[in-house]
Amino acid sequence: MEFNPNQRQGAVKQITSHSNPIVKEIKGLVAQRKHRRDSGLFVAEGLKLATDALEAGWGVRYLALGPEARENKTALDAAAKAKARGALILEVSNAVLGAITRRDNPQMVVGVYEQQTLSLADITPENSTTWIVLDRVRDPGNLGTIMRTGDAVGASGVVLIDDTTDPFAVECVRATMGSLFHMPIVRCSSDEFISFRKNWPGPVVGTHLRGTKDYRAVQYKEPVLLMMGNEQAGLSDKLADACSDLVKIPQAGQADSMNLAVATAVMLYEVRRDYLKL
Numbered sequence: 001m002e003f004n005p006n007q008r009q010g011a012v013k014q015i016t017s018h019s020n021p022i023v024k025e026i027k028g029l030v031a032q033r034k035h036r037r038d039s040g041l042f043v044a045e046g047l048k049l050a051t052d053a054l055e056a057g058w059g060v061r062y063l064a065l066g067p068e069a070r071e072n073k074t075a076l077d078a079a080a081k082a083k084a085r086g087a088l089i090l091e092v093s094n095a096v097l098g099a100i101t102r103r104d105n106p107q108m109v110v111g112v113y114e115q116q117t118l119s120l121a122d123i124t125p126e127n128s129t130t131w132i133v134l135d136r137v138r139d140p141g142n143l144g145t146i147m148r149t150g151d152a153v154g155a156s157g158v159v160l161i162d163d164t165t166d167p168f169a170v171e172c173v174r175a176t177m178g179s180l181f182h183m184p185i186v187r188c189s190s191d192e193f194i195s196f197r198k199n200w201p202g203p204v205v206g207t208h209l210r211g212t213k214d215y216r217a218v219q220y221k222e223p224v225l226l227m228m229g230n231e232q233a234g235l236s237d238k239l240a241d242a243c244s245d246l247v248k249i250p251q252a253g254q255a256d257s258m259n260l261a262v263a264t265a266v267m268l269y270e271v272r273r274d275y276l277k278l
């Protein structure tokens with residue numbers, strides 16, 4: 001359904017019916033990647049994420065408030081801010097919130113935001129820069145967890161190569177716990193990345209089970225591109241060939257490898273060691 005700007009300017013609308021067209025539109029954004037791609041919108045649940053999105057200046061289309069939110073000062077402040085930016089504020093029942101998010105115990109606030117992504121040309125390599133480069137990441141929970149961890153250690157953002165899971169899928173957004181609004185996302189193909197990488201002034205560190213170097217043996221002093229592989233196939237040969245170092249995280253037990261998000265966290269705590277403070 002097309003968004004009607006005349007309808008939303010500074011408005012508040014009460015919705016009780018599950019078959020309301022706006023409710024159907026938001027449900028479509030939760031359920032279908034195509035709908036998110038065509039509209040450029042996505043859904044994020046919760047008051048914390050609404051506050052994060054508004055503070056970080058993301059565009060907000062709808063903010064749906066359940067009955068509890070309409071008694072909550074922080075939620076009402078968020079709604080006032082969103083409304084001032086042109087969002088349509090929806091006053092809905094808990095049943096409507098549950099239907100939108102397909103949850104029995106929905107959050108009291110659900111927002112619809114405008115997607116933001118960058119291109120490789122927007123990346124500037126400064127000394128404290130660490131970009132996390134993900135080859136065909138498939139699992140939305142892994143991607144969200146990686147974005148949250150990247151945010152925690154002050155990484156600059158994520159580069160998503162080739163066909164990846166949708167960073168704006170509700171499962172990924174949930175797993176980021178709000179870090180989605182602070183971690184820039186770049187999308188590109190392997191070939192575009194390999195060409196970009198040629199002018200990168202620092203180490204391009206690939207993590208690989210065939211790596212012969214211990215990940216703690218690399219100097220992570222300059223801007224770093226940290227490359228992580230697909231959950232099943234690992235890093236593709238052509239991306240592995242584009243790395244300056246191929247490192248391995250040593251293991252002792254019977255597991256063949258570590259979970260992608262866990263391996264990324266281990267790497268990030270080494271790469272970002274000098275920037276972390278209590």
Ligand code: SAM
Pocket residue numbers: 207208209211227228229230231232233234235247248249250251257258259260263264
């Ligand atoms: N079967 C895949 C392979 O052969 O590469 C396993 C992929 S692993 C589940 C997913 C990604 O996590 C890897 O591509 C790598 O980036 C990272 N990873 C997991 N365990 C690792 C380890 N011990 N050392 C280095 N990277 C690791």
